[in-house]
Amino acid sequence: xxxxxxxxxxxxxxxxxxxxxxxxxxxxxxxxxxxxxxxxxxxxxxxxxxxxxxxxxxxxxxxxxxxxxxxxxxxxxxxxxxxxxxxxxxxxxxxxxxxxxxxxxxxxxxxxxxxxxxxxxxxxxxxxxxxxxxxxxxxxxxxxxxxxxxxxxxxxxxxxxxxxxxxxxxxxxxxxxxxxxxxxxxxxxxxxxxxxxxxxxxxxxxxxxxxxxxxxxxxxxxxxxxxxxxxxxxxxxxxxxxxxxxxxxxxxxxxxxxxxxxxxxxxxxxxxxxx
Numbered sequence: 001x002x003x004x005x006x007x008x009x010x011x012x013x014x015x016x017x018x019x020x021x022x023x024x025x026x027x028x029x030x031x032x033x034x035x036x037x038x039x040x041x042x043x044x045x046x047x048x049x050x051x052x053x054x055x056x057x058x059x060x061x062x063x064x065x066x067x068x069x070x071x072x073x074x075x076x077x078x079x080x081x082x083x084x085x086x087x088x089x090x091x092x093x094x095x096x097x098x099x100x101x102x103x104x105x106x107x108x109x110x111x112x113x114x115x116x117x118x119x120x121x122x123x124x125x126x127x128x129x130x131x132x133x134x135x136x137x138x139x140x141x142x143x144x145x146x147x148x149x150x151x152x153x154x155x156x157x158x159x160x161x162x163x164x165x166x167x168x169x170x171x172x173x174x175x176x177x178x179x180x181x182x183x184x185x186x187x188x189x190x191x192x193x194x195x196x197x198x199x200x201x202x203x204x205x206x207x208x209x210x211x212x213x214x215x216x217x218x219x220x221x222x223x224x225x226x227x228x229x230x231x232x233x234x235x236x237x238x239x240x241x242x243x244x245x246x247x248x249x250x251x252x253x254x255x256x257x258x259x260x261x262x263x264x265x266x267x268x269x270x271x272x273x274x275x
Contacts, residue, residue: 026057027077027239032146033178037060043254044251051250052241054242063145077242082145094227095225107211108209109192109208111207116134117130124217126158132169139180139187143173145177188205220269223247225240
């Protein structure tokens, strides 16, 4: 009887330990709204989770907010798209190593009526100058996201000082890509969007892609493990497993396989130097 009880207790302890361990096999990934709202994570994560048994909980924010979340130790991995901000994160000792994962591009969306007369241009800087000079409505995410940072860099490169040029024509939303697109659709306004979210977006109204193909619109994504030496709560092994899978041949093939309407949204480029 005593032996039976001991065996039962031992089995119960083993079961509870296994259950706790299973519940603990998850990581938190701070990422961008573009990877979430484009549907990429919904496509990739079931494959990764089935292979590894590691559940991925995504917190989708603008790149700046995602990096800040990681700085607080509230994420295990960051997967974002603003190289300068990512390198600053590493220089601060917040991340272990940056790995390029994939790229897509930004596109300038606008109303088909095109009051600034920019449709078909491949010069994003000239297009922005025309939008500003005509005071045509423009919607900005205004949320420190990778897309917002890229937009600000483009305005600067065009020679326009936004602080002086802003007026009723320029609308800061402080929101993610989806809500910004909804605002632009309701206002018949121009905005900069990542192609992936645009392709997945349904409420297009009278909007269309008007400017694309400029090399300045290139959009690179990188992934980093948050530094466990600085943040002891980081799940180093589980997080690194996710990073390694993204840049592995299997992960890269999965990224390439994600399409909407037969159009590929992201292009894997792990291991490519200088991106």
